[in-house]
Amino acid sequence: MIKSMQFTSACQLVDVFQPDETEKKSLQERYGMTNEMFGYAFDIDERARIESVDDSPLTLIVYDVVVSKDSDGEKDPTAPITFALDGETLVIFSAPINRFVVEQLLAEQSKLQAINATALQVMLRVMYKLSGRYFDVIHAIDKRRQHLQKNLKVKTSRDSITQLMDLQTNLVYYLTSLRSNTSVVADMSYSRNFRVSDDDKERIDDINVELRQGLEMAQMASEVIAHLSDAYTNVLDNDLNNTMKFLTVISILMAIPTIIFGFFGQNVDLPFSGTKSGWLATIGVSVIFTILVGILVKMHDFNKK
Template sequence: MLTPIEINNNFEWVDVQDETAAEHRRLIQSYKLTEEMYGYATDPSERARIEFDKEAGISLMIFNVITDLPDDSPEAATAPIGFLFKGKRVYTFTSGTTNYVHNLVINSNSALKLPPIEQQQPIDAILGLMYKLTTTYLDKINRIDRRRAEIQRSLKTNPEHSAINELMDLETSLVYYLTALKTNTDMLKDLQRTPVVPVNADQKEHITDILVESQQGLEMAQMASDVVERVSNAYSNLIDNSLNNTMKFLTAYSIIMTVPTIVSGFFGENVALPFEHNPYGWQITILIMIALGTVVYLILRHYRFFDR
């Protein structure tokens, strides 16, 4: 879908979502975008960065955002979107799980002190959007940290094997956030040094504000990832220790239960054995089993085989 929206006299915003082949041709032929820049803006594997095409008069920014997916989704938690500047137009390229960005542009206000809408330049709108997208990382990371704390508390009272899967999901999401925030931070540093379009002092300050938020998110994600990893390792050790204790317990009692089998095996042979003709032979055999089993138990107990 290709939706041109006139924001003010300074620029027009063109929202590009899941474009068709016909819309692709329209962007190239009518809007005079280049195939190279279009390919960069729509590549789902593109890293966050800035790009220039002086000959075509096109500037491009790739920015990683959180995808609109449930927290437990097996799909990627982040994806790149493209901001493309050409003349008095700014283009945003989103698809699938990143199409929610459209609503942020239209309906939300940024915490940045931007000029009134009628005075905004293309870079103002994009900086405001980038600030909002960056702060969503902080909310997600805080939510993950709260869930990690809940799991950690529950493990102390009621360890469950399902918890390791949930911790793994949290750790996976944090890896995506860490990677996305790191590349976003690098891109913002490049943007400080070489803006994609001319910027004034206020706009430079806004870039710095976004960079600060991105670095804060990066530090939070790193700390949360470290904590989740340590909790996951501790829980894995707890499971291993529990399994070792169980196997130790079963081994000890299998040794004890082997004694009656050996004794009864001897007295089950068709050969002359003690107490064979004794009227109390069966009871004596049982007493021998119990006595030998008790001796084996005391030996194992002496070597602390039953301690956990």
């Protein structure tokens, strides 16, 4: 689907959503798109960057956006969206996963018309809004971490540790996207492909500030979760070691009666074997040796080592 509209008096917006081959040919003929640019625009794994092709007047800007705020760990929380800019023309390539970007932009059309925004200013407005989404997900992760930390203080469990690891994984995506976006925005200030006015430079600086703040927040949240996960993993490991030590002591103490009973169960003449109270003597010997070994274990403080 391709929709072209005069978004503002200084910006023609071209909305490209899952185009077929005929629509791709139309984009090539009308706007100078190349097959290489199509490959960049529709690659869900494309990294954030600025790309220009000699055979096209368009400049491609790939920008990472937050597409999932639930932090469920079942899908990647970020994905790229691609802009193509040429003077007064702004082309936005969207997919189902990031379609909300175009919908939010269309909802702000009247505001942008009021200030007669150029194609570059419209794109910068979108990028500024998208940068703010990182704050929401990082705050949500921090709240989730606090909740898990309270639960861990009551009871340390592998499930809580696994949830912390999921949060850490999401933060890796956010950190990578924020670093890539920061690099893209920094390059825009010096790129010859854009006619950047003083107002545009100020907006670029605002986006850069947002991204750097988000990057610092994500780094801090990542470090806190990493330290917390390591600390409680060590607690679980210590608990496991203590359990194994306890079971080892029990196994030693239980082995003593087994050895003694097995010794007196042989078909040979042994002390007390001819007396009616021989079985009491056997039990007594077992109890005495078990107590002696228990005292020996206690003296060596085995359980606390």
